[in-house]
Amino acid sequence: MKLAFQLAYKNLMGAGLRTWLNAGVLSFAFVVIIFYNGLIDGWNEQARIDGVNWAYGNGHLVHEAYDPFDPFSLQDGHGMLPEEMQGNLTPVFIQQATLYPQGRMLSVQLKGIDVNQTVVKLPTHLLDSSSAEFPVIIGKGMAASAKLNVGDQVLLRWRDRNGTFDAANVTISGIFETNVPFVDGGQLWMPIDKLWEMTGLTGHATYFIANDAYVPEESAGWKFESKEYLLRELTKIINMKKVSGSIIYLLLLSIGLLAIFDTQVLSIFRRQKEIGTYIALGMTRWQVVGLFTAEGSMYSFFATVLGCIYGIPLLAYMANKGFGMPLSADQSGLILAERIFPVYGAALIIGTIIVVVVSATIVSFLPARKIARMNPVEALKGKLQ
Amino acid sequence: MKYLVFLMLTPGLLMAQQYYPNAEVILQKVDDNLTSTTKVIESQMVIHGRRGSRTVSSKGYAQGFNTSFTEYLSPEREKGTKMLKLEDRLWIYSPSTDRTIQLSGHMLKQSVMGSDLSYEDMMETRKLTEMYNATVIGEETIDGRKTWVLELLAKVVDASYEKRRMWIDQVRFIPLQEELFAKSGQLLKKTVLSDVARIGARWYPKKINYKDMLKEGEGTDFIITDIQFDVNIPDYIFTKASLKK
Numbered sequence: 124m125k126l127a128f129q130l131a132y133k134n135l136m137g138a139g140l141r142t143w144l145n146a147g148v149l150s151f152a153f154v155v156i157i158f159y160n161g162l163i164d165g166w167n168e169q170a171r172i173d174g175v176n177w178a179y180g181n182g183h184l185v186h187e188a189y190d191p192f193d194p195f196s197l198q199d200g201h202g203m204l205p206e207e208m209q210g211n212l213t214p215v216f217i218q219q220a221t222l223y224p225q226g227r228m229l230s231v232q233l234k235g236i237d238v239n240q241t242v243v244k245l246p247t248h249l250l251d252s253s254s255a256e257f258p259v260i261i262g263k264g265m266a267a268s269a270k271l272n273v274g275d276q277v278l279l280r281w282r283d284r285n286g287t288f289d290a291a292n293v294t295i296s297g298i299f300e301t302n303v304p305f306v307d308g309g310q311l312w313m314p315i316d317k318l319w320e321m322t323g324l325t326g327h328a329t330y331f332i333a334n335d336a337y338v339p340e341e342s343a344g345w346k347f348e349s350k351e352y353l354l355r356e357l358t359k360i361i362n363m364k365k366v367s368g369s370i371i372y373l374l375l376l377s378i379g380l381l382a383i384f385d386t387q388v389l390s391i392f393r394r395q396k397e398i399g400t401y402i403a404l405g406m407t408r409w410q411v412v413g414l415f416t417a418e419g420s421m422y423s424f425f426a427t428v429l430g431c432i433y434g435i436p437l438l439a440y441m442a443n444k445g446f447g448m449p450l451s452a453d454q455s456g457l458i459l460a461e462r463i464f465p466v467y468g469a470a471l472i473i474g475t476i477i478v479v480v481v482s483a484t485i486v487s488f489l490p491a492r493k494i495a496r497m498n499p500v501e502a503l504k505g506k507l508q
Numbered sequence: 509m510k511y512l513v514f515l516m517l518t519p520g521l522l523m524a525q526q527y528y529p530n531a532e533v534i535l536q537k538v539d540d541n542l543t544s545t546t547k548v549i550e551s552q553m554v555i556h557g558r559r560g561s562r563t564v565s566s567k568g569y570a571q572g573f574n575t576s577f578t579e580y581l582s583p584e585r586e587k588g589t590k591m592l593k594l595e596d597r598l599w600i601y602s603p604s605t606d607r608t609i610q611l612s613g614h615m616l617k618q619s620v621m622g623s624d625l626s627y628e629d630m631m632e633t634r635k636l637t638e639m640y641n642a643t644v645i646g647e648e649t650i651d652g653r654k655t656w657v658l659e660l661l662a663k664v665v666d667a668s669y670e671k672r673r674m675w676i677d678q679v680r681f682i683p684l685q686e687e688l689f690a691k692s693g694q695l696l697k698k699t700v701l702s703d704v705a706r707i708g709a710r711w712y713p714k715k716i717n718y719k720d721m722l723k724e725g726e727g728t729d730f731i732i733t734d735i736q737f738d739v740n741i742p743d744y745i746f747t748k749a750s751l752k753k
């Protein structure tokens with residue numbers, strides 16, 4: 124076997140540019156596979172961390188009648204949880220309201236949250252330190268769409284528990300920047316005590332955010348949704364992206380493998396005398412098949428080395444500087460940072476190397492099988508078979 | 509001396525109080541003018557926007573306060589859109605998508621065809637006398653007509669507006685102007701009613717301007733081109749099946 128690899132190495136090095144073209148194409152597929160998967164993994168990791176830090180905590184205890192995807196459910200999807208069950212939970216109460224910035228009308232969700240909470244990164248301390256009667260904090264996206272700045276007062280209209288309209292000026296006490304669109308767009312965060320007072324629904328919550336110490340327990344009218352469950356949509360999208368991305372790199376890989384396959388077919392056709400000589404010198408047919416297969420699979424090793432030469436600096440640069448997302452991406456409703464920093468795990472790199480080597484070996488072996496059927500005498504004469 | 513002044517003024521004050529008629533009676537007369545068992549209205553809604561005005565015409569059928577059906581006739585974009593209100597539920601049929609959707613929650617806060625009227629403004633289901641205690645607080649003249657100024661305070665907990673102020677024509681008992689307030693006292697909406705005409709035994713305003721006071725703009729004019737009261741409307745009109753007809 125050692126001899127096979129030595130011969131394969133010498134033959135490939137002797138082929139010169141042809142070898143490096145094949146290895147180059149394969150290495151490109153290799154680098155793209157790692158980069159694309161690293162990008163998706165980076166997005167996934169960042170989005171999960173942001174989702175947990177800004178919205179999900181350790182999970183949500185949600186009122187049974189509330190469905191976050193159904194705004195109709197907001198009207199009745201709230202209730203009171205016994206005090207003794209509220210340990211390690213931060214209440215969030217949602218009501219609908221209308222905001223009137225610069226004479227325009229915006230439908231918004233008014234979210235009340237405990238100002239002393241630390242379970243999510245929302246800067247609720249700004250609400251506590253504000254002297255305004257109705258302090259609110261909003262996300263950067265909301266501030267941009269409503270053209271609001273810190274200190275601005277804007278008229279808000281809402282309904283109380285009986286459906287009676289009320290209105291007051293709310294003060295923007297802070298603007299936070301987040302990658303999580305569902306704590307930003309169309310939302311105003313305010314002290315939950317104030318929202319209870321405004322609506323007359325004291326003690327009500329739409330959901331509770333659990334901290335790490337929370338142990339789920341049965342409570343009538345409420346259901347616990349773990350952070351994994353809350354992240355399920357993201358997981359689905361990530362998986363879908365990986366599948367759709369695999370089409371691109373399968374195409375690239377196919378081009379690289381096709382080049383190896385063609386080279387192998389050509390080698391076996393042109394090197395019949397060499398094959399005959401190997402057999403005449405005592406090698407079995409399958410040893411010659413092994414030699415040619417080793418030659419083909421060695422392309423993948425060369426591709427790996429070549430890929431490392433230009434891939435490592437390139438991928439390291441991208442991991443350091445990140446990949447800028449278009450401005451419109453934050454309107455997609457997904458947790459998406461302005462820059463995604465790819466993450467290249469050992470499993471990804473080793474897995475990709477194995478895929479490239481195994482597939483290169485297979486496509487090298489397929490044409491080499493022909494050698495096993497060759498007549499050595501005819502091969503020595505260089506006759507076409 | 510101050511007792512003397514007080515004694516001199518007392519009869520005047522009493523007379524002034526007695527001069528104002530009973531507000532509840534006025535409100536009852538307003539309700540009598542504005543409500544009917546059934547009505548069929550052909551109307552135009554002129555929506556004044558930043559880029560000009562546009563007119564939406566419609567034909568509406570109503571049975572009391574709780575049941576109504578409206579079909580939009582023009583412009584082409586809105587033609588065929590139908591709206592059905594049954595009690596506190598509202599459905600809209602859109603011919604372009606051939607789908608009927610039920611409006612609820614925040615969608616009821618959206619404006620009707622871009623006007624100053626929201627869907628929830630159309631969901632009010634009771635007479636004024638059932639919802640408000642009224643007091644006459646003054647007398648003013650609007651467009652040459654003498655009006656009683658009534659302040660209405662909700663006597664039911666679930667009234668949309670806790671306070672209203674109405675300017676009621678002293679002869680025709682039709683509101684010529686109305687202001688709707690939030691609990692905080694913030695003025696939310698203003699309505700101006702004009703072109704009051706005699707229709708059968710009642711007076712009715714044929715032009716109503718709705719203005720959301722929190723929004724910029726000139727508001728929305730609701731112009732009645734034809735109205736019939738207490739006519740027989742077939743029951744099938746007020747069914748979901750009629751939305752797709």
